[in-house]
Amino acid sequence: MSFAAQRSFALLASARSSFSRFYTTEASASLLTRLKDDRKTYMRSKQQPDLNVVKSIISDYTYFVKSPNAPTGHSEDAMVLSVLQKSIKKRQDSIAQYTAGGRPELAANEQEELTILKRYLPEQMDAAAIEEKVRALVEQIGATSMKDMGKVMKAWTVDPATADRKLVSDAVKKILA
Structure with a gap:
């Protein structure tokens, strides 16, 4: 078998394994998987505000996990929810500051991002x-x-x-x- 044939065979095998990894039919996908799938969808449909928010959450999660004081023994979903809640609190504080500072256009942008973030939280108690x-x-x-x-x-x-x-x-x- 030639080198080119071996390489194409290896690429085909890796493509099959990645296909099964990314296109699972599980009913209960993790929150991180849902975020990554939504990132792909938003990239394809060019939904810019949604894409920016999802990318920032994935980035914040990555930094959170790699930080030296990251909690151990918690599930992935719990850590993603923690990052989501911190981002929501940041947005709420920003909205209050922008409103107090007389910048309603910036407060509206933060409010839009806040509604996008709340889509990923579980049902809230009233x-x-x-x-x-x-x-x-x-x-x-x-x-x-x-x-x-x-x-x-x-x-x-x-x-x-x-x-x-x-x-x-x-x-x-x-x-x-």
Whole structure:
């Protein structure tokens, strides 16, 4: 077999393995896989704001994983959700600062990016559901004053990806006040 034939055979074999790796039919693909697939889709359809946001999340995730203080023992989805939540908080802070600074056009850009990011989060609990769970937790612990807020927050076991910690904190303050 000639060198050219061996090389083309090797390329064909690697193409088959990469085809099966990228085009899986799994129903529950990871969040990172979903982001990478969306990046390809946005590149092909030239959806610039969506593409920029997805690329920035993938980049932030890569830096997060390679950083020396990256957490170990967490799932890939948990780490991607952590990066997503940090990006969402950055966007929310930017919106507040741009609005306060009288720059509504920049605040609108950040708001657009925020809506793109929220597509990748799991279903969020609303304030009423959070308050109901906090009331039950306060009764269970026996918290009576604001001094017990730390105990309540420590006992809160709902995933932070589904219930924003700030909303939980606000509900605890409202109930214990």
